[in-house]
Amino acid sequence: MLTFTIRRLVFAVPTLLFIALVIFLLLELAPGDPMAQVPLTVPPEVKEAMRQALGLGEPVPIRFWKWLVQFFWIEPQVFIDWLTNKSFLFGWLPDTDVYVPCSDATRAYCDQRVISWQTRSPVMDIVMQRMPQTLTVVGLSYVVGILIALPIGIYSAYRQYSVFDQVGTFVSMIGYSVPPFFSGVLVIVVFSVVLGWFPSIYDTTHRVTDWDSFVYQVKQMIMPVMVLALQTTAQISRFMRASMLDNLNQDYVRTARAKGMTEWVVVLTHVLRNSMIPVVTVIALGVPAVFGGAIITEQVFKVNGLGQLLITAIQANDLPMVQTITFIFAILIVLFNLIADVLYGVLDPRIRYD
Amino acid sequence: MPDGATPVTGPVLDVSGLKTVFNTRGGEVHAVNDVSFDLTAGELLGVVGESGSGKSVTMMSLIGLLPMPPAEIRAGRVSFDGLDLLNTDVETLRAIRGGKIGFVFQDPMTSLNPTFTVGFQLAEPLRKHMGMNKRQARVRARELLELVGIPDADQRLDDFPHQFSGGMRQRVMIAIALACDPQVLIADEPTTALDVTIQAQILELMKELRTKLGMGVIWITHDLGVIAGIADRVLVMYGGQVVEQAPVRELFENPQHPYTRALLETIPSVSGEREERLTVIEGQPPILGAAPTACPFLDRCDVATDRCARENPTRVEVASGHDAACFNPGAVPIAG
Numbered sequence: 001m002l003t004f005t006i007r008r009l010v011f012a013v014p015t016l017l018f019i020a021l022v023i024f025l026l027l028e029l030a031p032g033d034p035m036a037q038v039p040l041t042v043p044p045e046v047k048e049a050m051r052q053a054l055g056l057g058e059p060v061p062i063r064f065w066k067w068l069v070q071f072f073w074i075e076p077q078v079f080i081d082w083l084t085n086k087s088f089l090f091g092w093l094p095d096t097d098v099y100v101p102c103s104d105a106t107r108a109y110c111d112q113r114v115i116s117w118q119t120r121s122p123v124m125d126i127v128m129q130r131m132p133q134t135l136t137v138v139g140l141s142y143v144v145g146i147l148i149a150l151p152i153g154i155y156s157a158y159r160q161y162s163v164f165d166q167v168g169t170f171v172s173m174i175g176y177s178v179p180p181f182f183s184g185v186l187v188i189v190v191f192s193v194v195l196g197w198f199p200s201i202y203d204t205t206h207r208v209t210d211w212d213s214f215v216y217q218v219k220q221m222i223m224p225v226m227v228l229a230l231q232t233t234a235q236i237s238r239f240m241r242a243s244m245l246d247n248l249n250q251d252y253v254r255t256a257r258a259k260g261m262t263e264w265v266v267v268l269t270h271v272l273r274n275s276m277i278p279v280v281t282v283i284a285l286g287v288p289a290v291f292g293g294a295i296i297t298e299q300v301f302k303v304n305g306l307g308q309l310l311i312t313a314i315q316a317n318d319l320p321m322v323q324t325i326t327f328i329f330a331i332l333i334v335l336f337n338l339i340a341d342v343l344y345g346v347l348d349p350r351i352r353y354d
Numbered sequence: 355m356p357d358g359a360t361p362v363t364g365p366v367l368d369v370s371g372l373k374t375v376f377n378t379r380g381g382e383v384h385a386v387n388d389v390s391f392d393l394t395a396g397e398l399l400g401v402v403g404e405s406g407s408g409k410s411v412t413m414m415s416l417i418g419l420l421p422m423p424p425a426e427i428r429a430g431r432v433s434f435d436g437l438d439l440l441n442t443d444v445e446t447l448r449a450i451r452g453g454k455i456g457f458v459f460q461d462p463m464t465s466l467n468p469t470f471t472v473g474f475q476l477a478e479p480l481r482k483h484m485g486m487n488k489r490q491a492r493v494r495a496r497e498l499l500e501l502v503g504i505p506d507a508d509q510r511l512d513d514f515p516h517q518f519s520g521g522m523r524q525r526v527m528i529a530i531a532l533a534c535d536p537q538v539l540i541a542d543e544p545t546t547a548l549d550v551t552i553q554a555q556i557l558e559l560m561k562e563l564r565t566k567l568g569m570g571v572i573w574i575t576h577d578l579g580v581i582a583g584i585a586d587r588v589l590v591m592y593g594g595q596v597v598e599q600a601p602v603r604e605l606f607e608n609p610q611h612p613y614t615r616a617l618l619e620t621i622p623s624v625s626g627e628r629e630e631r632l633t634v635i636e637g638q639p640p641i642l643g644a645a646p647t648a649c650p651f652l653d654r655c656d657v658a659t660d661r662c663a664r665e666n667p668t669r670v671e672v673a674s675g676h677d678a679a680c681f682n683p684g685a686v687p688i689a690g
Contacts, residue, residue: 251459252465254419255467255527256467256478257451258417259479259482260482273469349468349469349516350514
């Protein structure tokens with residue numbers, strides 16, 4: 001398993017480089033000019049100088065290489081410094097000082113980070129600012145969705161065609177077919193406008209300091225989390241149900257019953273273990289989408305997370321931002337594909353990669 | 355009753371008038387109709403019949419292994435160890451399943467859970483029925499694997515089913531069925547999915563274990579050759595009923611029901627001429643949408659009379675310990 005994991009990680013490097021190249025070239029093909037939003041009164045030669053300053057005068061291979069260096073060499077340095085200096089997890093480690101920021105004194109040998117054209121601040125700093133909102137709202141909705149979906153899927157399969165199963169099927173169909181821009185607005189109308197229970201806008205600046213602020217945080221999270229969880233629940237519960245049904249009729253289930261095991265043990269030990277194999281894979285493959293944020297839901301509830309960041313960057317023609325965020329998604333997808341494969345091997349003893 | 359080879363202590367399992375019906379979308383299917391038989395301790399009862407004759411459904415009905423619905427047990431009484439198995443609570447039935455009645459299924463490739471070690475699956479009934487702790491169960495599990503002839507038992511306990519061959523898996527299944535020293539072992543076509551040499555090994559093993567452990571065995575098969583080699587007494591099933599019941603020697607020498615005779619004729623002779631075609635029983639077994647009012651073998655029978663179409667024959671004793679459900683037992687078809 002370890003050999004397999006290492007081999008896959010090594011193979012991931014050319015894959016990611018290729019993805020990086022494709023993203024870079026696609027954005028290169030995209031029409032648009034970073035200076036398009038500069039006022040018309042600015043003379044063309046000044047605009048040209050600004051383009052040169054952004055590095056747009058260099059040939060494509062050089063710019064790609066520089067971006068790779070920035071992403072794989074300079075940004076990790078910044079990240080390591082952040083981890084050891086400020087982060088909660090590794091803040092106790094001795095402070096490192098790997099990254100040399102640019103200032104007047106260090107202009108000759110400093111490292112330039114990936115800079116957003118739109119905000120003129122480092123892309124990764126903005127990403128790190130947006131990450132907590134996305135992870136709390138979208139991540140929590142994913143966890144909630146799975147926690148609701150698994151028992152529903154298990155019980156629906158165990159009591160196939162029962163009233164519970166029929167209701168579950170109906171709710172799943174709704175979850176699948178109603179888009180979040182509709183269900184989101186619907187819950188806002190019902191719970192914010194008519195009933196006035198929850199705030200309609202997610203306040204990112206809200207800080208939890210005491211019980212009351214915690215209650216407010218929970219209140220403002222309920223609606224976006226539930227709208228997103230409905231979708232996750234619909235998908236995962238269907239998947240869980242199908243997987244359980246596949247296994248409930250297997251011969252080994254009859255064997256377990258013939259051994260005198262209780263239904264609880266038969267279903268939740270024997271059948272569940274086998275049914276979880278494909279479901280865990282699906283859950284793992286869904287995690288990158290969590291980081292990607294829920295673009296539409298974030299817009300509806302005004303959660304300024306990663307999805308919202310990507311959309312505004314695309315609208316503002318902020319190519320470094322778009323490129324970096326897209327590439328981060330690519331890394332997560334490759335990584336979680338690997339994790340899904342490893343989990344498959346862990347759960348299913350018949351699969352050995354070595 | 356079996357002939358004197360086994361001590362007569364009264365039947366350990368006594369089934370009478372068992373009726374099992376499946377409620378399917380296309381209507382009812384009467385899979386088991388009025389089946390009665392008994393099993394004495396230490397006896398090996400062979401049950402033969404073609405596919406769909408109700409052999410497996412009968413045995414699964416006994417210990418509540420059929421999914422209900424669609425299955426429904428309409429009538430009958432199954433007494434085992436002083437209990438009526440059809441009218442006991444679920445807990446008692448569970449304690450009997452795997453504890454006092456062991457079950458071996460047909461396909462060893464799929465009958466074991468692929469995601470748990472053999473040791474875990476073997477220990478499960480031990481811990482449940484015998485109240486053993488993990489360590490005791492492991493010791494006993496190792497003994498069981500040795501009993502069924504699996505070498506390196508201690509290491510193999512930690513292996514998963516896919517690391518065993520088909521024959522070895524069936525040995526594991528037998529070990530699981532034997533785990534709690536059952537009084538009755540029901541083996542549902544345990545050698546059908548195995549090749550002939552492995553089948554012979556399993557048969558030898560069963561003969562040996564049966565004498566060693568002194569339990570009653572019900573051996574379901576469609577292979578008369580297996581029955582001849584292993585059984586004390588035979589039930590022949592057709593269309594959800596027992597059509598003939600006799601000690602094994604008597605059945606082979608003196609078959610009374612036309613179905614049994616036809617079945618015996620289908621055994622290919624190895625010494626016979628090569629040109630000879632395989633004998634078959636013409637026609638299809640019936641799918642019974644209602645309780646039969648005629649002999650189920652009517653359509654395929656070559657000695658049928660008018661009476662066979664009017665009423666369903668009940669089992670009548672034709673010799674000592676030998677009965678057949680036929681109005682014309684032993685009749686020879688008129689050559690024509």
